[in-house]
Amino acid sequence: MTFLSEMTGWLSDLLQAQVAVAVIYLHGSRRIALKATKSEQTVDIQEGDGTTIEAQRTDWILPRAKLLWQGKLQDPVRGDLIHEIVDGRTHVYEVQPVGTESHYRASGASWRVFSRLIRVE
Numbered sequence: 827m828t829f830l831s832e833m834t835g836w837l838s839d840l841l842q843a844q845v846a847v848a849v850i851y852l853h854g855s856r857r858i859a860l861k862a863t864k865s866e867q868t869v870d871i872q873e874g875d876g877t878t879i880e881a882q883r884t885d886w887i888l889p890r891a892k893l894l895w896q897g898k899l900q901d902p903v904r905g906d907l908i909h910e911i912v913d914g915r916t917h918v919y920e921v922q923p924v925g926t927e928s929h930y931r932a933s934g935a936s937w938r939v940f941s942r943l944i945r946v947e
Contacts, residue, residue, distance in 0.1 A: 851888065852907040856895055863887040864910070871925040883924045886939045893937065902930040902939045916947040 846861035865885040870878050906921040919941035923929040930939045
């Protein structure tokens with residue numbers, strides 16, 4: 827193991843311990859309780875006609891090892907849901923791409939999953 831990969835793992839562990847929030851990841855009828863690091867941001871999306879639209883996006887850093895279904899590691903799937911409880915209300919995020927990007931990408935031992943808040947219950 828290289829020094830860089832050791833430091834990346836250490837930083838990921840630190841983020842999980844200090845910044846992560848409890849969420850439920852839903853894939854169909856499957857529910858996985860885990861801790862994820864949340865990042866909200868505003869992004870610019872280029873439309874086909876050249877116009878730019880400003881959109882809100884919430885990124886989640888999820889530990890890859892936690893997305894297990896039937897004992898197998900799974901990639902995040904477009905349309906999956908992430909539930910976060912905030913002040914007693916459930917914020918529901920849908921996994922989806924923003925613009926032409928994929929809906930997730932690998933980031934070391936984690937997934938960076940892109941989502942959008944779709945409702946508050």
